[in-house]
Amino acid sequence: MKLSINKKILKTASIFVFINDKKWNKSAYADLLPANILNDIAEKIKNKHFEGKEKELLQIFPANETRNVFLVGTGNQDTKLDFRKVIGSAIRHAQNKKLTTLAFVLGKNMCAKCTTIASLLANYQFSRQTKHETVSIEAVQIVAQTDLKTSDVSEEIFLAESVNKTRDLVNAKANEITPEAFVAKAKELGKGLRNPLKVRVFDYKKLEKLKYGGILGVSQGSSTKPAMVVFEYFGGKKDEAPQALVGKGVCFDSGGYNLKPTGSIETMHCDMAGAANVFGVFNWIKETKPKINVVGVVGLVENMVSGTSYHPGDIITMANEQTCLITNTDAEGRLVLADCLHHAVETYKPARIMDFATLTGACIRALGDHITGLVTNDHKFLSEIKKSADVAQESVWELPLNKFFRSKIKDEVADLQNWTAGVNAGASMAGAFLENFVDSTPWVHFDIAGTAYHEKQGNELHPVGATGAIVPTVIEYLKQKS
Numbered sequence: 001m002k003l004s005i006n007k008k009i010l011k012t013a014s015i016f017v018f019i020n021d022k023k024w025n026k027s028a029y030a031d032l033l034p035a036n037i038l039n040d041i042a043e044k045i046k047n048k049h050f051e052g053k054e055k056e057l058l059q060i061f062p063a064n065e066t067r068n069v070f071l072v073g074t075g076n077q078d079t080k081l082d083f084r085k086v087i088g089s090a091i092r093h094a095q096n097k098k099l100t101t102l103a104f105v106l107g108k109n110m111c112a113k114c115t116t117i118a119s120l121l122a123n124y125q126f127s128r129q130t131k132h133e134t135v136s137i138e139a140v141q142i143v144a145q146t147d148l149k150t151s152d153v154s155e156e157i158f159l160a161e162s163v164n165k166t167r168d169l170v171n172a173k174a175n176e177i178t179p180e181a182f183v184a185k186a187k188e189l190g191k192g193l194r195n196p197l198k199v200r201v202f203d204y205k206k207l208e209k210l211k212y213g214g215i216l217g218v219s220q221g222s223s224t225k226p227a228m229v230v231f232e233y234f235g236g237k238k239d240e241a242p243q244a245l246v247g248k249g250v251c252f253d254s255g256g257y258n259l260k261p262t263g264s265i266e267t268m269h270c271d272m273a274g275a276a277n278v279f280g281v282f283n284w285i286k287e288t289k290p291k292i293n294v295v296g297v298v299g300l301v302e303n304m305v306s307g308t309s310y311h312p313g314d315i316i317t318m319a320n321e322q323t324c325l326i327t328n329t330d331a332e333g334r335l336v337l338a339d340c341l342h343h344a345v346e347t348y349k350p351a352r353i354m355d356f357a358t359l360t361g362a363c364i365r366a367l368g369d370h371i372t373g374l375v376t377n378d379h380k381f382l383s384e385i386k387k388s389a390d391v392a393q394e395s396v397w398e399l400p401l402n403k404f405f406r407s408k409i410k411d412e413v414a415d416l417q418n419w420t421a422g423v424n425a426g427a428s429m430a431g432a433f434l435e436n437f438v439d440s441t442p443w444v445h446f447d448i449a450g451t452a453y454h455e456k457q458g459n460e461l462h463p464v465g466a467t468g469a470i471v472p473t474v475i476e477y478l479k480q481k482s
Helices: 035-046 080-096 112-122 150-171 179-189 204-210 213-219 265-288 333-348 361-367 379-392 403-408 426-437 471-481
Strands: 002-006 014-019 057-060 069-073 101-105 139-143 198-202 227-234 243-253 293-303 315-317 323-325 352-357 372-376 396-398 443-447
Touching: 002 112, 002 150, 014 035, 014 080, 035 057, 035 069, 057 080, 069 080, 080 101, 080 112, 112 139, 112 150, 150 265, 150 471, 179 198, 179 227, 179 243, 179 265, 179 293, 198 204, 204 213, 204 227, 213 293, 213 315, 213 333, 227 265, 227 333, 243 265, 243 333, 243 471, 265 293, 265 333, 265 352, 265 471, 293 333, 333 352, 333 426, 361 372, 361 426, 372 379, 372 426, 379 396, 379 443, 379 471, 403 426, 426 443
Parallel strands: 002 139, 014 069, 014 101, 101 139, 243 293, 243 352, 352 443, 372 396
Antiparallel strands: 057 069, 198 227, 227 293, 315 323, 372 443
């Protein structure tokens, strides 16, 4: 989609005029709209055919006007998210009407930057060509009384594009994004002589040499070999410890011998959303070049059933040399994450570390599919993450981590067990397991099991499928640190 900001409407554009539910102020639009449209709007409002209620939409037919004209209610715009959803609803309407060039006419104090992000997110479609594909908007022109130029919203454009690249990876099926395919995408991101990113790939032989037993154990039932990808970006001070991002990249999760049932297994291509989040953030880093040091580590595997799969009851040795009893082969993501966390901590000595994973159904049951669960060992760090989430308009909620949960992941025949029968609060239990691999580094774990992928119902900004959840929050946090 091409996006621009100016004060003159294209002759080919379908016009969407955004109006709040307060008293109609004709002067706020006088320099933006011709008299025939202004007069028709005034008549519709006077006769109460349009009241400006949130997402209210009315097509009008001004005299001597050949273009499509729609009035869109914004209500009272309590939050930027509310306004983004109004923009998203207009994009959806335009798609349904098969309109491809739009002019969004904004009233006084309406957010052009929010309009930019919302337009790009709402217009997203996964790029697989099918006969069911809806019309994609080709151009949105933001028409407003503002000093902003198109170049002033480049940051918002890069953010939305990075979210959409994350969605592309998560929406791809398991035969499209295998560990090898993800590695190829990562290498592509790292190409270019002047590219500030460095991408390192640890293949099966290197992982075996390093004795990364979590990644190796989970992947041993698959004919596809595992990999670990490391992203490096050093745009800050040379002596400054980096921020570390770690992602779970289970490209397909059958559950292993603790096999997932029908109704759950079909969408398990999305179990690599944590790795996709790391990829999306580094796409933003590549484009914006913030003054900060950041490293990323993602573990890429398939969890399959075969004669070579790991078994319930096996004991494996993790990267940090702790032993782990496998009590459930479907609690595999934490094993992959654990080795990646250890690698990040041991190799880079990060100032802080975040991990992202579609980790537990327990988090979905606790918080639903619009709130991301957080577990932490450092509440100062968590407070900063919450503030970043507020700015990014994403919902997060802390889940407990205490001595009770820590005690329950210990085992009699090994140092740890990867799943504990009879103990609920599975999201906190998973967090307690992961904490063993971050040493004393300030750490926040993001359980995106509910928020990364909406299987049945989307919303104004996210169609059914991948959402790119938490990428905006992490980008906002890194912006604050740069």
